[in-house]
Amino acid sequence: MDGETLTMIFFIGGVALMIIETLVPGGVSFFLGFSGLLVGGLRWFGILEDPAASVVAWLFTSVALILAMRPLLMKYWGGESSFKLANEDVEAMDEVVDVVEPVNAQDNSGRIRFQGISWQAKTLEGEIPAGSKAKIRYRDNVTWIVEPVDELEE
Helix, strand or coil: CCHHHHHHHHHHHHHHHHHHHHHCCCCHHHHHHHHHHHHHHHHHCCCCCCHHHHHHHHHHHHHHHHHHHHHHHHHHHCCCCCCCCCCHHHHHCCCEEEEEECEECCCCCEEEEECCEEEEEEECCCEECCCCEEEEEEEECCEEEEEECCCCCC
8 A cells, every 4th residue: 555545544534533423422533533634644744654653643642632632622512411419218208198008007008109109108106097198207128107197287
């Protein structure tokens, strides 16, 4: 392969990789393509003539650009992301729920409807009849511990 063909491969490959960046965003293929254009330019001006040196230069400039520039670009042009610490048990505390099956202190046979789902529930003392309201106190494994809600609290 002659020198001009290899130079054109670097140019065409660099442009192709930069176009691929529009289809598969992330910054990596852009820097690989930019590095290809850089090495192609160095070959065009006669600075790099050896094919092996050209490939090594492309590899090193690609890695250097990715490591140095990608974090900076992702900081300013990064994608949408959100982060939220979620503790469903804390968020559920003091929620008023419907009692589906009678809830009592002896067993886990009672059920409540919380967030549209039927859950096992029990109370620490007494009984809460079906059809009434209860307030979530905490969760013990998969069983919600609830207490009756006074009519004044609703």
